[in-house]
Amino acid sequence: MIEVTELTKRYGRKTAVDRLTFTVRPGHVTGFLGPNGAGKSTTLRMLLGLNDPTGGTATVGGRSFRNLPRGLRHVGALLDAGDVHGGRTGRAHLRALARSNAIPSGRVEEVLHEVGLAEAAGRRIGGYSLGMKQRLGIAAALLGDPPVLLFDEPLNGLDPEGVLWVRGLFRRLAAEGRTVFVSSHMMTEMEHTADRLVVIGRGRLIADESLAGFAARAGRSSVTVVAAEPAALTGVLTAAGATVRPDGAGALTVTGLDATRIGELALEHRLLLHALTTRTASLEEAFMELTADSVEYLAGEPR
Amino acid sequence: MSTPTLAPAPSPASTGAEPRASFGDLLAAEWIKLWSLRSIPWVLLLSASVIVIVAARGASYTYDHFDPSPAAHYYQTALTDSFNTIGADVVMLVAGGLGAFVVVNEYASGLIRTSLAAVPDRRALLLAKALVLTAVVLGWGAAVAGTSFGIAQAILSGRGIGLSITDPGAFRFVAGAALFAPVCALVGLCLGVLIRHTAASIVSTILVLFFVPAFFTDTYRWSADISHALPFTAWRRLSVVDLRDQFVSPYPATVTSAWIAFAVWSLASVAIAALAIQRRDH
Numbered sequence: 001m002i003e004v005t006e007l008t009k010r011y012g013r014k015t016a017v018d019r020l021t022f023t024v025r026p027g028h029v030t031g032f033l034g035p036n037g038a039g040k041s042t043t044l045r046m047l048l049g050l051n052d053p054t055g056g057t058a059t060v061g062g063r064s065f066r067n068l069p070r071g072l073r074h075v076g077a078l079l080d081a082g083d084v085h086g087g088r089t090g091r092a093h094l095r096a097l098a099r100s101n102a103i104p105s106g107r108v109e110e111v112l113h114e115v116g117l118a119e120a121a122g123r124r125i126g127g128y129s130l131g132m133k134q135r136l137g138i139a140a141a142l143l144g145d146p147p148v149l150l151f152d153e154p155l156n157g158l159d160p161e162g163v164l165w166v167r168g169l170f171r172r173l174a175a176e177g178r179t180v181f182v183s184s185h186m187m188t189e190m191e192h193t194a195d196r197l198v199v200i201g202r203g204r205l206i207a208d209e210s211l212a213g214f215a216a217r218a219g220r221s222s223v224t225v226v227a228a229e230p231a232a233l234t235g236v237l238t239a240a241g242a243t244v245r246p247d248g249a250g251a252l253t254v255t256g257l258d259a260t261r262i263g264e265l266a267l268e269h270r271l272l273l274h275a276l277t278t279r280t281a282s283l284e285e286a287f288m289e290l291t292a293d294s295v296e297y298l299a300g301e302p303r
Numbered sequence: 304m305s306t307p308t309l310a311p312a313p314s315p316a317s318t319g320a321e322p323r324a325s326f327g328d329l330l331a332a333e334w335i336k337l338w339s340l341r342s343i344p345w346v347l348l349l350s351a352s353v354i355v356i357v358a359a360r361g362a363s364y365t366y367d368h369f370d371p372s373p374a375a376h377y378y379q380t381a382l383t384d385s386f387n388t389i390g391a392d393v394v395m396l397v398a399g400g401l402g403a404f405v406v407v408n409e410y411a412s413g414l415i416r417t418s419l420a421a422v423p424d425r426r427a428l429l430l431a432k433a434l435v436l437t438a439v440v441l442g443w444g445a446a447v448a449g450t451s452f453g454i455a456q457a458i459l460s461g462r463g464i465g466l467s468i469t470d471p472g473a474f475r476f477v478a479g480a481a482l483f484a485p486v487c488a489l490v491g492l493c494l495g496v497l498i499r500h501t502a503a504s505i506v507s508t509i510l511v512l513f514f515v516p517a518f519f520t521d522t523y524r525w526s527a528d529i530s531h532a533l534p535f536t537a538w539r540r541l542s543v544v545d546l547r548d549q550f551v552s553p554y555p556a557t558v559t560s561a562w563i564a565f566a567v568w569s570l571a572s573v574a575i576a577a578l579a580i581q582r583r584d585h
Contacts, residue, residue: 048420051584069424070324077420083413085340092339097421100332100428102324140417 001026001179002047002148006056009042009203016042018203019056024181024196026147029174031194031211032183035291039203040183041079044152048077060148072101072144078137079152086126090117090136093125098143111139116165130157138166148179155189167193187287201291214286221280223254223262228272236269237262251275329422329431337405337435350397351447354390358451361387362458369462377464379545382473385455386448386480391538394447395512398440398484402491403504405436406576410499416585425580433492433573437485444484448477472544475558479541486534486565487512493572496579527554537564 002024009017017039024030034040045051047058049066057064060075068074084093094108112121115135120128125136134157141149151170155163170193174180181198184190190197190211197214199207207214227233230252234244242256254262259278266273337343361384365377409415422428452468459465466473491508498504512535519530530536540561543549 045416045585048416049423050416050419066423069427070421071423072421075420079416079420080413083415083417085408085412085414087341088336088339092335096332096335096339097417099335100324100329100418100422102328140421 001062002058002060002181003062004043004047004056004058007043007046007053007058008055009039009046009051010054016203017046017053020200020203020205021056022198022205022208024179024198026179027174027177028196029170029180029182029194030196030198031190032181032198032200033187033190033287034183034185034200034206036185037202038185038200038291040185040200041152042203043200044077044079044150044181044183047150048075048079070101072097072103072146074144074146075148075150076141076144076146077150077152078134078141078154079150081130081133081137081157084125084133084136087124089122089124090128090139091121093136094121094140094143097140101144103143107143107145111142114142115139131159131162134158134166135162138169146178149173149181151180151182153183153185155184187284191283199287199290201293206290211283215283221255221258221278223257223259224275224277224279225252225254225262225273226250226275227252227266228274232269233266233271233273236265236271240265326427326431329427330435333431333435337439340408343401346397346401347443350393351443351450354386354393354447355451355454357387357389357393358385358455359458361385362455365464366458366462369464376545376547377459377462378466379543379548381456381459381464381466382476382542382544384459385452386476386542388539390447390451390480391483391535392513394444394480394484395487395535396509398444398487399491399508399512400505401440402436402488402493403495403508404491404501405432406492406495407499407501407504410495411501419585426577429496429577429580430573433489433576436488436492437569440488441481441485444481447484448480451480452477476542476544479538479561482565483534483538483541486569489569489572490534493576496576521552521554524554527552527556531556531560532564532567534564534568537561 004020004022007017007020008015020039020043032040032043042051043058046053047060047065048071049064052066059065063074065071065075088096091108091112094112095105098105098108109118112118115138117132117135117139120132125133128136134154138151138154141151154166158166170180170182174195182190182193194211196210197207198205199214207217209217224247225233230246230250234246234252237244237252237254237257240257240261242254242262245253247253257265259276263273263276365380365384409418418428419425452473456465456467468474468477487508490511491504494507494511495504498507516530516533516535519526519533521527521530531540536556538561540556541558
C-alpha cells in the first residue's frame with residue numbers, strides 16, 4: 001500500500017509536485033501516467049526517500065521509507081536502468097545489493113534466472129543493451145521479495161518479447177497480492193498493463209481511478225457520417241444540438257448525438273447517408289485530452 | 304537472451320520473517336563493490352610499486368655516495384630514503400583519488416540512487432563506505448611503507464647504516480607514512496560527497512592535499528599553526544625523527560599535534576560527508 005498525502009515538492013520557484021494525494025492498493029497493477037515533466041519521477045523519488053518533500057507525506061506500508069534501515073524487503077524499485085556502474089558484472093552488482101540487505105546470495109541467482117540474465121550475469125554491465133539493463137533493474141527490484149514494487153518507465157528499450165514478459169510479470173506480482181506501481185508517459189503502454197491509473201499533469205492529480213472508469217469518464221465518442229448532401233445534413237444536425245465538423249473527404253464528424261439519433265434525423269429529412277460510424281475515443285486520446293492543459297513541453301508552442 | 308522462466312513465487316508475507324541486516328552486512332556489501340571494479344587493484348599495485356622503487360633508488364644513491372667520516376650522520380637519511388616526499392605525493396594522489404572515487408563513481412553513474420533505495424539509512428551507508436575505504440587504504444599504506452622501509456634498510460645495511468623497525472622513531476616513521484594514506488582517502492571521500500563530479504572532486508582533493516600547504520609557512524605564528532594542522536605537514540613532522548641537520552622553525556610543531564591533525568582531518572571528513580549526504584536530495 002502506497003499513500004501519498006498533500007505531497008509537494010518545489011525547486012526554487014518551480015513546483016514539480018503540487019499537493020498530490022492518492023493511494024495505490026495491493027493486488028493491482030497501477031499505472032502512473034503523465035506527460036514528460038509532470039512530476040512522476042520526482043514523486044517516485046520522494047516515495048523512496050531520495051528527495052525530501054517540501055510538504056506532505058509519502059508512505060509505503062504506513063511508514064516513511066527514509067526511516068527504514070534497509071529497503072529491499074519493503075520496496076523493490078527500478079527508477080532508471082542506468083543507475084548502475086558499468087564496470088561491474090551484473091552478478092557483482094546484485095550480490096552487493098543483496099548483501100547490504102542480508103539477502104542470501106542464492107536469491108541473486110534466482111532473480112537472474114527469472115529475468116533471463118543468467119548467462120549474461122558474468123559480463124560487465126557496460127556492455128549490456130538498454131533492454132538487458134532494464135532486466136537487471138527488475139532483478140534488483142525483485143531481490144528482496146518485497147510487497148511493494150515501483151517501476152519508472154520499465155518498458156523503455158525492451159523488445160516486444162520483453163514487453164510481453166514484463167506485462168506478465170507485473171500481473172503475476174499483483175496477483176500475488178503485491179502493490180505494483182508503474183510509471184509511463186505512454187497511455188498505450190499502460191492500456192494493456194495496468195488495471196488502475198493515477199494520472200498527473202504539472203504535478204497535480206488529474207485522475208485516480210480504474211482503467212475502465214477513466215475510459216468511460218474521459219472517452220467522448222463521436223460519429224463519422226458520409227452524406228450525399230453534407231451541407232443540408234449539417235444544418236439539420238446543428239439544429240438538433242450537435243457539433244458538426246467537416247472532415248475533409250466529404251465526411252462529417254459529429255459529436256453530441258449518437259448514431260441512432262443521427263440516422264433517425266436523416267430519415268425524417270429524407271437525406272441519404274452513405275456511412276454512419278461510431279468512433280469511441282481511444283484511451284490515448286482521452287489521456288491526451290485530459291492532460292492537454294498540463295503538457296510541460298508542447299511541440300510548436302508559441303514563444 | 305534466454306526465455307525467462309518464472310521462479311516459484313514466494314508470497315509477500317514471507318517478508319515478515321526478515322533477518323535483521325547488520326552493519327557488518329553493509330561492510331561486506333561495500334567490500335564487494337570496491338573489489339568488483341577491476342581498475343582498483345591495478346592502481347593500488349602500480350602505485351605501490353612506484354613508491355617501493357623510489358625507496359630502493361634513494362637507498363642505492365646513499366649507498367653509492369656513502370661518506371664514512373664520523374661527522375656524517377645517516378639516521379634521518381636512512382629513514383627518508385625509505386619514504387620521501389615523492390612517496391607522500393603518490394600516497395596523496397592515489398589514496399585521495401581513491402577516496403573521492405568510491406563515492407563519485409556512484410554519483411556519476413546514478414548508482415547512488417540504487418544504493419540508497421537498498422539502504423535508506425544514509426549515514427550507515429556512508430560510514431560503511433568510509434570504514435571499508437579506511438581498512439583497504441590503511442592496509443595498502445602499511446604494506447607500502449613497510450616494504451619500502453624493509454628494502455631501503457636492507458640496501459643500507461650494506462654500509463652499516465640500515466635501521467631496524469625497533470630503532471628509536473623508526474616505527475613512528477613507518478606508522479606515520481602508513482596512516483597518512485587513510486587520512487588522504489577520507490579527505491577525498493568527503494570532497495567527493497560534497498562535489499559529486501568526478502574530475503572536480505579529484506582536482507579539489509589534490510588541491511587541498513598538495514597545494515594548500517604551500518600557502519602557509521613557519522614565518523608567522525598564525526601561519527605556522529595552520530600549516531601544522533594540515534595533513535601533509537603533519538606527515539612531514541612525523542617523518543622527522545633525528546632533528547640534527549633539520550631546519551628549526553621558530554614555531555616548531557610537535558609530534559602529538561601531528562597525530563591530532565591526522566585524527567581531526569579523518570573524523571571531520573567523515574562527519575561533514577555524513578551531514579551532507581543526510582541533507583541532500585539524490
